[in-house]
Amino acid sequence: MTPPTIWTIGYEDAELHAFLDTLVQAGVQVVVDTRERAQSRRPGYSKTALAAALKEQGIEYRHLRPLGTPPAVRKAYRLDHDFPAMKAAYTLHLATQGDALHELADLAAMHRAALLCYEHEPGECHRSLITGRLTALGLIGDVVDLRPPRRA
Numbered sequence: 688m689t690p691p692t693i694w695t696i697g698y699e700d701a702e703l704h705a706f707l708d709t710l711v712q713a714g715v716q717v718v719v720d721t722r723e724r725a726q727s728r729r730p731g732y733s734k735t736a737l738a739a740a741l742k743e744q745g746i747e748y749r750h751l752r753p754l755g756t757p758p759a760v761r762k763a764y765r766l767d768h769d770f771p772a773m774k775a776a777y778t779l780h781l782a783t784q785g786d787a788l789h790e791l792a793d794l795a796a797m798h799r800a801a802l803l804c805y806e807h808e809p810g811e812c813h814r815s816l817i818t819g820r821l822t823a824l825g826l827i828g829d830v831v832d833l834r835p836p837r838r839a
Contacts, residue, residue: 690828691792693821694801695814701807701835703731707744709835716798717747719791721814722805723755749794753787756780756813770811777813781820791817792826807834 694715698706710718718741725734738748756764756773757780764773781788794800806812809832821827 690825691795692829692831693795693818693827694831694833695809695818696801696833697804697806697812698732699805699807700837702838703740706835707740709833710746710801711744713833714799715746715801717749717794717800718803719794719800720750720803721754721817723752723757725750751787751791753784754817774816777816781816788821792821795827
């Protein structure tokens with residue numbers, strides 16, 4: 688059996704309607720929120736509001752908190768902006784999250800699933816580390832990075 692494709696998306700600098708349109712155009716069926724804390728200062732992107740907006744588009748919302756960046760790792764990154772250090776620390780965390788990774792892979796096998804986090808560029812975000820780990824484990828195949836248009 689061919690491993691499933693998984694999509695990723697970040698909402699940085701995206702208006703909510705453009706973000707939702709990007710998901711709908713890609714045929715995404717479920718958004719998997721990979722933020723440890725599913726809150727945002729951006730209107731519409733906190734857990735409850737986002738889940739409601741997605742539901743209106745026929746898209747399911749799931750929050751996989753175990754795949755979020757641990758608070759200590761986030762705090763260190765905010766202080767020093769050292770992505771290689773954040774990547775190393777998060778990779779150690781990810782190695783302990785087998786159940787959540789398998790849950791995500793199962794979702795991707797059953798539905799067109801998109802990982803959600805903040806950063807526009809997946810290479811600057813932990814979601815690229817998640818997809819890398821899933822690929823290394825043979826749990827997913829292709830990765831499609833969605834980039835909603837940025838606000839003007």
